[in-house]
Amino acid sequence: MIRSDVLKTLIPLISDQLLVTNIGLPSQEMHLLDDQPSNFYMLGTMGLASSIGLGLALAQEKKVIALDGDGSVLMNFGTLPTIANNVASNFILLIIDNGSYGSTGDQPTYSGMKTSLSDVARACGCDHVVECQAEDAFDTVKSALDGDQMTIIVCKCESGNIKVPVIDMDPVVIKDRFMKVVQS
Amino acid sequence: MSVNDVIMDALVENKVDFVTTVPCKQLAGVIEKIDEAPDIYHIPANREDEGMGLCAGAYLGGKRPAIIMQNTAIGVTINSLATLIQFYRMPLPMLISYRGEVGEPVACQVEMAVHTKALLNQLSIPTYHFHKPDDADELTDILSYCYMSKKPVAVLMDATFWKGA
Ligand SMILES: [Mg+2]
Numbered sequence: 649m650i651r652s653d654v655l656k657t658l659i660p661l662i663s664d665q666l667l668v669t670n671i672g673l674p675s676q677e678m679h680l681l682d683d684q685p686s687n688f689y690m691l692g693t694m695g696l697a698s699s700i701g702l703g704l705a706l707a708q709e710k711k712v713i714a715l716d717g718d719g720s721v722l723m724n725f726g727t728l729p730t731i732a733n734n735v736a737s738n739f740i741l742l743i744i745d746n747g748s749y750g751s752t753g754d755q756p757t758y759s760g761m762k763t764s765l766s767d768v769a770r771a772c773g774c775d776h777v778v779e780c781q782a783e784d785a786f787d788t789v790k791s792a793l794d795g796d797q798m799t800i801i802v803c804k805c806e807s808g809n810i811k812v813p814v815i816d817m818d819p820v821v822i823k824d825r826f827m828k829v830v831q832s
Numbered sequence: 833m834s835v836n837d838v839i840m841d842a843l844v845e846n847k848v849d850f851v852t853t854v855p856c857k858q859l860a861g862v863i864e865k866i867d868e869a870p871d872i873y874h875i876p877a878n879r880e881d882e883g884m885g886l887c888a889g890a891y892l893g894g895k896r897p898a899i900i901m902q903n904t905a906i907g908v909t910i911n912s913l914a915t916l917i918q919f920y921r922m923p924l925p926m927l928i929s930y931r932g933e934v935g936e937p938v939a940c941q942v943e944m945a946v947h948t949k950a951l952l953n954q955l956s957i958p959t960y961h962f963h964k965p966d967d968a969d970e971l972t973d974i975l976s977y978c979y980m981s982k983k984p985v986a987v988l989m990d991a992t993f994w995k996g997a
Contacts, residue, residue: 703875
């Protein structure tokens, strides 16, 4: 299974949730597969999906899923100690770890080599870290959503991409409709 | 009144309730007060771009965020300012310790000081320079202006200003 397969299986679970989607293909695939006002598409700023997600979770009570990638977490490793030490029980960091920079041509990342993102998250102090295979993504995300505990999920999947168009929505429109869902 | 107290009062008056910080010696006093303030969630960040992500998320969640950092952080955060804060039109007051100005003991700090205003100008970020302790009296209005305009706004506070701390 590649990332888009994982996202397809998750849509029934996450369609109505507040999602902060990482720059590039995660945003573009969610936009293609299940565009929702509850999706905050990042159009730039690689690395910050988990930070935006945590800030949003700390600011209000609805559940928040940051849909992140291995390359982006590697770029912003400082996020993990901040998450560990500022626990938001309504926050799920879902890292789709395909061991590659998918949006830029599948160059390998270190998470596909010697570096384990789940071990790093645990070492940073995150209390509830779950590593799963792509086939178990649905059950893992479901139990995280059903629970009341901040969860870091590292979902391992194969590298590979489907063809998706770029998002031509105006960023202010993305923000505006998202904030209305948050306030609803 | 100490400038730290003037800054705190301006934050409280503007109902700022989410502040991320990366420390600087000059900022130690105000960071301590923010940490103790009951109505402000203080979240230290490891890097200032991470802090801007936290502030963006908090804003989406209905908070009135601010970031407190050193001017060296302008070098770290240009992409976040352009592609997140400005692109999505979000307010972000940046209370900045302006190192490398007159009174600076560390030569390396001057190297970013000479670029600070040029970079902010290049980004079309409204910029205010606090030099005398009384300049802090304008902070309340600057914060209101920032949230009204939904833009990042920079307040540079130099070594002479911090003599009022
Ligand atoms: Mg990847």
